[in-house]
Amino acid sequence: MWLQGFQFALQPEPIFYLLVGTAIGLVIGALPGLGPLFGVALALPFTFGMPAATAIIFLVSIHAATAYGDSIASILINTPGGPGSVASCWDGYPLAQKGKAAMALGISTFGSLLGGIIGWLTLVLIAPALTAFAIMIGAPEYFMLGILALSLLAIAARGENIRGLILGGVGLLIAFVGQDPIEGLNYRFTFGSIYLEDGLPLVPVTVGLFALSQAIVLAEEGGTIAQFFEATGSVWEGVREALRRPMTLVRGGVAGIILGIMPALGISSASIVAYFVEKQSSKDPASFGKGNPSGLLAPETAKSACVVGDMIPTFTLGIPGSATTAILMVALVIHGLEPGPRFFLSGAAPYAVFVGILLAQIAFFVSGVFLARYFAKIVLIPNALLVPSIVLLSFIGAFAIRNRMEDVLITIGFGLIGYLLKRVNWPTACMVLGLVLGDLVESNFHRALRIGDDNYAIFFTRPIALILLICTALFLLWPLISPRVTRAFKRPIPGA
Amino acid sequence: MKRNVCVLIASSLMLWIVACAPAAPTPVPATSVPAAPTATAAPTTPPFPTKDVTFIIPVSPGGGFDTNARILAPYLKKYLPTQPNVVPKNVPGGEWRLGIMEMYKAQPDGHTIAIFNLPGNVLGQITNTAEYDLNKVAWIGRITDTVYVTALSPKSKFRTLDDLRAAATPAKAGVVGLTSSSALAMILSAEEMGFKVKLINYDGSADAILAAVRGDVDLVIYPFPTLQKFIVGSKDLTPFNVYAKERLKELPDVPTVGEQGYASLLSVVALDYMVGTVPGTPEPILKIWRETFDKAMKDPDFLKMMTDQLKRPPSPLNAEQAALKVKDTLNVYAKYKSLVEQYVPK
Incomplete structure (x- = not known):
């Protein structure tokens, strides 16, 4: 079956669409705010006339390349290309400012490739077992996972605790705008506007906070992004930097897969969580945010692993791991491939799809390596030209998600907020963490209570929820415990 | 490379302008007539189709309604005169109300249609949370129902x-x-x-x-x-x-x-996948839509895709039957208003 899969996927037509898909993905990825969801939804109608496996290969190549392309803008101009690449700005852009743009792109390209391969191996080797585990995650477990991820605020805000916690709280408050997720028709902070009933949309808010605010900063600075540094380093140097950090690759890959297979969590949280986990495990956390290669490698690997991880429940259960894979599932159904436990039994086509997913990783890697040196020149373009382009593309990105002008106004509003926060040096990342996790935490808290007949015991009596709670406690207390643990282990040795 | 960037920016700009165009004019009240056509006689029907058709899907991508609308869109294009693009547009939010209202307030010139959910959309109307009246929607037909x-x-x-x-x-x-x-x-x-x-x-x-x-x-x-x-x-x-x-x-x-x-x-x-357009759309345009819809429903490729998707052949209704179905559903559910309100907190 694998042989037939390879034979099919390596024919001229699938390869052609693989390359077209990768090219489309890179362009859409580089536009601020437009991520994989937009790319795959846009391409779906074009696949109706294609053979099933070719259609899916086309879509997965767009999916993978868009997610990869998202980071190019994050690294070069500090403007997230999509919701999955917010964390890639935090160490990617400082590297570019230092003149190491090519190296940063190399780290991103290679990290994305390895993340994709880690995800792919998981998909073909242990997907059913992982899916069985993911099914056990219900409302109380999601709530505890959300709390665990929120505890990352402690790391995100290190050194600026009060400011970080305030912004985390503000992020949560913003997440609570709109319809009550459980009771239905109770509206909070909507001021009578139908627009606000669905809450503040994540993409326009993040595009404003990061992209538009960055445009204002660049306009103030003038000159070019890499004005104080000579451009040094090459893409291959980035590959070598990545290879020197095998544990970072593993941590990022595992974080990406875990968040990918959970239907309620996706790339917007995967890369952010991977970033802070990496910062927590680093010997030199202070260098994060100043151009630490690990701080770029971890989110990049996680994002790419998550893109493939999202497909695991889609293929094995017929349950999409994200909105993007929901569209992919529409494509599978339209093309007569039955996602679910019997997916593997539908002849050679599923294997051709799997081969296609692997080839998609390689396709964006090769194009990335080839194009990176040209992309890296963006940091030499005068800001006077760059700023209007960023503003224009940010507005397009904010608008195109739901075709609503109000979303553009939200982007402008949050652009100003993001700019003010940058001026006073408050950690904007904390706000995003609250915003991304708020809805997950709130809705699953109420849902769990309804399932448990309003008894809080449901959070402590289910084993996985309890384990997650203990992990959160350990995570928060670790700075206090770790010196004692170290001492406890060292104590017997002094006699030696 | 520079040229590519220029092309990209130029095309993005065009996209932007095109995308903004329909949103730019402020909504015109249904009773008033746009300035230009008043010069000619009032009952004249604007030509149709003169531009792309927007097919509003009032839910997020990926579900049954989204899938059916996306399968249908290319077949509507195929049978419309001059074959304009039929562009699916997801407008999720407010339990279908945002998308439905966007269609409801659009110009009644045939260039905006939407997919509806019966009985889901009925509920908003009988509990007075929705601003639309399904009896006023100009129905085009039903794609199918489901078991x-x-x-x-x-x-x-x-x-x-x-x-x-x-x-x-x-x-x-x-x-x-x-x-x-x-x-x-x-x-x-x-x-x-x-x-x-x-x-x-x-x-x-x-x-x-x-x-x-x-x-x-x-x-x-x-x-x-x-x-x-x-x-x-x-x-x-x-x-x-x-x-x-x-x-x-x-x-x-x-x-x-x-x-x-x-x-x-x-x-x-039961669950019905309905297609309708703006209240007050002139009869000649509706006639074009209804004929187009009926032809699409008989297209063998469309039937095959729908059958694969539903695991059985679809059961379409024409415009007249669809309008009747809406009226019936509203009547049936009016009886259950108080029961529904017990479950839906105000």
């Missing part, structure tokens, strides 16, 4: 209807949106069959179904294509009953609601 199936969690303590009736605590049902068609189907079935139910709201049908697989909720009710992979050749969920006149060939051992003694539910627990 509901109830399935029990294998981990639930309930196995039979008697178990459900005898229970002291309400059975927990996983639904998506308290005013959704499936929530409505659940409430009405519980009421007619005489058992108590507590709705647990999930973000998507996949989450609700998984909750039942896990045993967090006792039962779910969904269209057969949605539940099929969990109940046919799989023990993830136990099918309980089928809302159809006859048993399904894939589920020969599962009784119909009629066999359970509740044939009356057949007329209320």
Whole structure:
């Protein structure tokens, strides 16, 4: 079956669409705010006339390349290309400012490739077992996972605790705008506007906070992004930097897969969580945010692993791991491939799809390596030209998600907020963490209570929820415990 | 490379202008007539089609309504005169209201259509939370209806209807949106069959179904294509009953609601995929749309795709039948207004 899969996927037509898909993905990825969801939804109608496996290969190549392309803008101009690449700005852009743009792109390209391969191996080797585990995650477990991820605020805000916690709280408050997720028709902070009933949309808010605010900063600075540094380093140097950090690759890959297979969590949280986990495990956390290669490698690997991880429940259960894979599932159904436990039994086509997913990783890697040196020149373009382009593309990105002008106004509003926060040096990342996790935490808290007949015991009596709670406690207390643990282990040795 | 960037920026700019164009003019009240046409005689019909058609899908991408609309769009293009693009546009939010209102307030020139959910959209109207009147929508037709199936969690303590009736605590049902068609189907079935139910709201049908697989909720009710992979050749969920006149060939051992003694539910627990356009659209344009729709419904490629998707041939209705269906559904559900309001907090 694998042989037939390879034979099919390596024919001229699938390869052609693989390359077209990768090219489309890179362009859409580089536009601020437009991520994989937009790319795959846009391409779906074009696949109706294609053979099933070719259609899916086309879509997965767009999916993978868009997610990869998202980071190019994050690294070069500090403007997230999509919701999955917010964390890639935090160490990617400082590297570019230092003149190491090519190296940063190399780290991103290679990290994305390895993340994709880690995800792919998981998909073909242990997907059913992982899916069985993911099914056990219900409302109380999601709530505890959300709390665990929120505890990352402690790391995100290190050194600026009060400011970080305030912004985390503000992020949560913003997440609570709109319809009550459980009771239905109770509206909070909507001021009578139908627009606000669905809450503040994540993409326009993040595009404003990061992209538009960055445009204002660049306009103030003038000159070019890499004005104080000579451009040094090459893409291959980035590959070598990545290879020197095998544990970072593993941590990022595992974080990406875990968040990918959970239907309620996706790339917007995967890369952010991977970033802070990496910062927590680093010997030199202070260098994060100043151009630490690990701080770029971890989110990049996680994002790419998550893109493939999202497909695991889609293929094995017929349950999409994200909105993007929901569209992919529409494509599978339209093309007569039955996602679910019997997916593997539908002849050679599923294997051709799997081969296609692997080839998609390689396709964006090769194009990335080839194009990176040209992309890296963006940091030499005068800001006077760059700023209007960023503003224009940010507005397009904010608008195109739901075709609503109000979303553009939200982007402008949050652009100003993001700019003010940058001026006073408050950690904007904390706000995003609250915003991304708020809805997950709130809705699953109420849902769990309804399932448990309003008894809080449901959070402590289910084993996985309890384990997650203990992990959160350990995570928060670790700075206090770790010196004692170290001492406890060292104590017997002094006699030696 | 520079040239590529220029082309990209130029095309983005064009995209931007095109995308903004319909949003730019402020909504014109339905009674007033745009300035230019007043020069000519009032009853003249604007030419149609003169530009791309927007097909509004008032839900997020990925579900049954989105899938059916996206399958249909290219076939509407195929049979419309001059073959304009029919562009699907997801406008999710406010339990369908945002998308429906965007269509409702659009120019009645045939260039904006939308997919509707019966009975889901009826609920907003009878509880007075919606600003639209479905009787005023210019109906184009029904793509298909679908058969509901109830399935029990294998981990639930309930196995039979008697178990459900005898229970002291309400059975927990996983639904998506308290005013959704499936929530409505659940409430009405519980009421007619005489058992108590507590709705647990999930973000998507996949989450609700998984909750039942896990045993967090006792039962779910969904269209057969949605539940099929969990109940046919799989023990993830136990099918309980089928809302159809006859048993399904894939589920020969599962009784119909009629066999359970509740044939009356057949007329209320159903799901219709309707297509309509702006109230007040001139009759000649509606005629074009209705003929186009009827031709699309008979297209062999369309039929094959729909049959693959639904696991059975679609059951379309023409515009007249569809309008009647809407009227009937509104009348039927008006009876259940107070019951529904118990479950939907204000």
